[in-house]
Amino acid sequence: MSAPSLTTEMSKTDTLNPAFPNADSRLARRFAALKAADRAALVTYVMAGDPDPSASRDLLARLPAAGADIIELGMPFSDPMADGVAIQRAGQRALANGQTLALTLEMVRDFRQRDDDTPIVLMGYLNPLQRFGEDRFLQAAAEAGVDGLILVDLPPEHGAALTARARDLGLARIPLVAPTTPPGRLPALLAQGDGFVYRIAFNGVTGSRRLDIAAELDSALDALKRQSPLPVAVGFGVRDGDTAAAIARIADAVVVGSALVERLAAAGVDAALELTRELAESIQGARRGKS
Structure with missing residues (x-):
């Protein structure tokens, strides 16, 4: 009889400590340094293997120097339900070029040969992890130098065991909080949260356009910060320097x-890095003169 998967095995506790215990993790160090500098982090998402393996590795290696403080590396999946057209197409290109979960972990290992400071968070869906083997994946990710995981389709009701195992290996489990998350459900999400909280800016898929994102979020972020000690990141719909600064x-x-994925597809690695520099400059200057 096979052992139960990490997502179905019952945890000894339904509530986990929301404060990530490893204060010396790359994520903790990076956010502490940014807090001391009084600026927000630029988190750049790119899809592993897109537009091709060589260009993807080149982009990953050069993102920190262009201003990326934290890198989200997408794990290609054939049915990415939370992603818009741009990231769906990026995943299709990566899969067509033979990108696998094993190759994605290899990209991280190669990156760590040159950069042991920039946090890398893998973002994707549960199915590829289950096919790889959840326990095997977590061990391999930790050994490769991954710092955290964002699993879009793993609810807290089924995630406690995976979260506990990830924590044992020093991997942060970053929760996604949506505008529609019921207040009664939020504690369960945050209890399984490490590293930072990913607050989705608005209902919809990645890449959707929305005006006045920051104005709509101000009070919601204040409320969220009162419930969690973790840093809060905002994503979905950030497409330019003005929005990023706000x-x-x-x-x-x-x-x-x-x-970023669209710029890469349209104009190549150098153009994507130029956009990264523009966004980083906007974010770095955002709080200057703020009362």
């Missing part, structure tokens, strides 16, 4: 994905 004034981190 969010950087009220959040601890700004996540940019679709705009």
